[in-house]
Amino acid sequence: MTHRITIEGGGVFDVSAEESTLLRGALRAGVGFPYDCSVGGCGSCRFELISGEMETLWTTAPGLSERDRRRGKRLACQSRPLGDCTIKLRPDDEYRPPIPPRRVSAILRERRAVTADMAEFVFRTDRPADFVAGQYALLQPPGAAGMRAYSMSNLPNAEGEWRFVIRRVPGGRGSNAMFDNVQVGDAVTLDGPYGHAHFRADVPRDVVCIAGGSGIGPIVSVARAAAQDSGPRRLFVFEGARTRADLCFPVLADDARDKVTAYMPVLSAEAEASDWDGARGFVHEEVERAVGEQVESCEFYFAGPPPMIEALQKLLIVQWGVPIARIHFDRFF
Ligand SMILES: Cc1cc2nc3c(=O)[nH]c(=O)nc-3n(C[C@H](O)[C@H](O)[C@H](O)COP(=O)(O)OP(=O)(O)OC[C@H]3O[C@@H](n4cnc5c(N)ncnc54)[C@H](O)[C@@H]3O)c2cc1C
Ligand code: FES
Known part of the structure; x- marks a missing residue:
């Protein structure tokens, strides 16, 4: 009916x-x-x-x-x-969706800790994992009201493998249920793909990927897609995290590392006494410093918490006048 x-x-x-x-x-x-x-x-x-x-x-x-x-x-x-x-x-x-969403059952095959509060969840479905790099799916955490959006960190594949990097949010019902109530072998409902912040393979510009916290998932996916692309474009990855122990890109995207023109981690709460000699502060500040005059040649992809998204929108759209069509982002509510 x-x-x-x-x-x-x-x-x-x-x-x-x-x-x-x-x-x-x-x-x-x-x-x-x-x-x-x-x-x-x-x-x-x-x-x-x-x-x-x-x-x-x-x-x-x-x-x-x-x-x-x-x-x-x-x-x-x-x-x-x-x-x-x-x-x-x-x-x-x-x-209009590049791929219409489907609702399927997904079995958790593996979960590995990436940082103290983030883990990579690997699910399998009977059907191919059909999505464009950078998109997300809705997962139904057992016992939580409503589904939760989680972005794929891998690339589409015929084997039906869906990878997500999920942060355990203090007091969050859905994310805690994903960690505590979904064990290897359990099934959850997966609905997707959704989202527009996906990789534009046909755009011949340099790729700037910017992740804040758990926003690393879709950024790893976009970076992987850009790394696979045979074009001459450069690939810049910025990762904002609180401390060195919270950085994920080197752990998650080993396969793409040698295609990355520059990886720029930025720490906002690393102890003053630590021997960290990389950038400190907020990730948008490092983007402003490092991209600067090269902005004309770049396509921007970013994901993370709302304050980071707002700071980047201000920098890119208001300050630099980058056309909206060259900016692709997901705000993690
Ligand atoms: C496009 C997108 C992609 C995302 N990708 C990731 C990712 O890759 N990794 C990651 O860790 N996080 C991601 N998030 C954030 C994630 O979806 C959750 O918001 C986060 O895990 C916190 O969920 P929680 O259940 O723990 O917290 P809660 O505070 O319990 O819930 C947070 C969210 O769940 C939804 N929700 C809450 N109550 C209800 C209800 N009664 N009915 C329906 N919906 C409800 C709302 O959207 C709310 O903002 C993404 C968010 C968005 C929007
Ligand atoms: S798409 Fe419905 S509130 Fe965001």
């Missing part, structure tokens, strides 16, 4: 009655539905319900303000159609 969704002013698509969210159904139908995080945090997937019935999955999702709610706005990633509906939305072809 399907529900018919009519976009006021033009466009119709069908979603399966089993579909988990309007957003997922729209992307599976090839509709360019604007979105970003898929987990209720950013508000990019706002729309209006004109007629019909939809269930709201997370009623207090932070992606909607009180004003939005009063004006009848909803989040497509937190709405499930219960019948035929008409919605108000401006679709945008930029958001």
Whole structure:
């Protein structure tokens, strides 16, 4: 059984009655539905319900303000159609998914500690791992309400291997459930791929990858894709971490190291007394210093916590005037 969704002013698509969210159904139908995080945090997937019935999955999702709610706005990633509906939305072809998301069962094959609070989780699915480097998937941590977004750190492959670098967030329900309640051999639901901060293989510019904390996962994936590419482009990797023990790139991306033009780790809380002689401070400060006049030749990929994303947007867009089309990022809510 399907529900018919009519976009006021033009466009119709069908979603399966089993579909988990309007957003997922729209992307599976090839509709360019604007979105970003898929987990209720950013508000990019706002729309209006004109007629019909939809269930709201997370009623207090932070992606909607009180004003939005009063004006009848909803989040497509937190709405499930219960019948035929008409919605108000401006679709945008930029958001048409390169690969439609699928929902599959994934078995945890391996977990290895990378730092004190981050581990690499290796899952296997029956189907090929179909995604573009830099994208993310939604995983269902057992017992947590809602799915969590985690970015793949490997490259797409026919074997169905999906690698994620997950940080245990103090007090976080989903990430702690991933560490404590998912053992090797257990299955979780994996839904994906999602996201637009993926590697643009057809853009012949130098690649600048910038990771903050657990943002290292998609950055390793993009760096791997750029390293595989035979073009003459240069590849710069910046990694922001608190201390030397929190750096991940050298551990995770051994295979790409010799293709990296320069790897620049930056530490924000390394003890003054340590013998660290690399950069200190915030990662955007090092990007400003090191990229400088070469900005014209670069395409930027970055992922990490919201303050880092905001600092980089300010630097790249406001200060340097880099066109938005050359900037690809995921904000980890
Ligand atoms: C695009 C993207 C990619 C990401 N990639 C990574 C990655 O590679 N590695 C990594 O460690 N982290 C990543 N994150 C962050 C990750 O998704 C989680 O936010 C983080 O693990 C904290 O989750 P938590 O459950 O521990 O914390 P919590 O505070 O319990 O939950 C955090 C998030 O879970 C969702 N959530 C909470 N409650 C509900 C609910 N009732 N219903 C529905 N959703 C709810 C919300 O999005 C919330 O922001 C990514 C985030 C985004 C948006
Ligand atoms: S995509 Fe729905 S709130 Fe971010």
